[in-house]
Amino acid sequence: MSDAAAMNRFLSGVEKKAFHIANLAVKDVDEAMDIVQDSMMTLVRRYSAKNESEWKPLFYRILRNRITDFHRRAVIRNRIMGFFRLPNSEEDGADPILQAPAGYAVEPAFQVQMQATSEKLGKAIEVLPGRQREAFLLRVWEGLSVQDTARAMNCSEGSVKTHYSRAVHTLREVLGDDHEQ
């Protein structure tokens, strides 16, 4: 199989999951698409000569860096806009940072509102803190080893285990009785 064919096969295998992961992180379809496209380009340009077995952790590391860049830009943009914005302006209600889900906090009415378990889990994964969600998705969904997940997340294997364990713990709590039946 040629390199191009192998790369095409690899990218077609990860693109949808990568897009969903990016979309969960940035909550913007167009931004997520740009992030995935940029990650694909970077992988091809810089790492296509690497062994195919290394592509997946490298790709997810690039994806993660792009997501981090997006959040950094958003924070800076928000600070600048906040500096120039008058207090109580009409735009206050549309602040994407304020509208974003608040990390660990799970709304009390959340469990009541969610009917289907899968939907509930999807939402729970969405509101996981970034690093926990990342570790959980890479380990569970992408099937990366602890070592490759650590490589993708640019952290130690111990950190991966901690994030993953906390994510599972949070999801257990969210699912509650549904999960234990």
Next chain:
Amino acid sequence: MSSDQDAKLISLAKQALDEDVSELGEDIHLRLAAARRAAVAEMDRPVLFLKGPWLTTAPAAAGMPATAMAATAMAASLVLAVGIWSMRSTVPELPVYGGEDAQLAAQNMDLLSDMEFVAWLVMEEEPNAG
């Protein structure tokens, strides 16, 4: 909590995530496919010899190893440096006045001053001539 329950949780999570992905719109699928094709097309472009967009194609396409390319670049730099140095050595030097030359130059300056004085004198006398 037992490992069975964890396995069930993980299975449910996978199922939920797969459902989310299967619900992605046709537009997203098309855009992802286009992005992938664009990325894969990059592989067919000439290989980058060194990282960065400013050095591309020829040497790597010709299969020239990095050391050979570095040596060639070094040789080219040396040739350029020698060329510039030799050009500089052929530029005629400016005359340096000293001795008689300096005296002549000083006299020329005096003459020039005198001529200016004579011209001024003529100009001054002309209105009084009539």
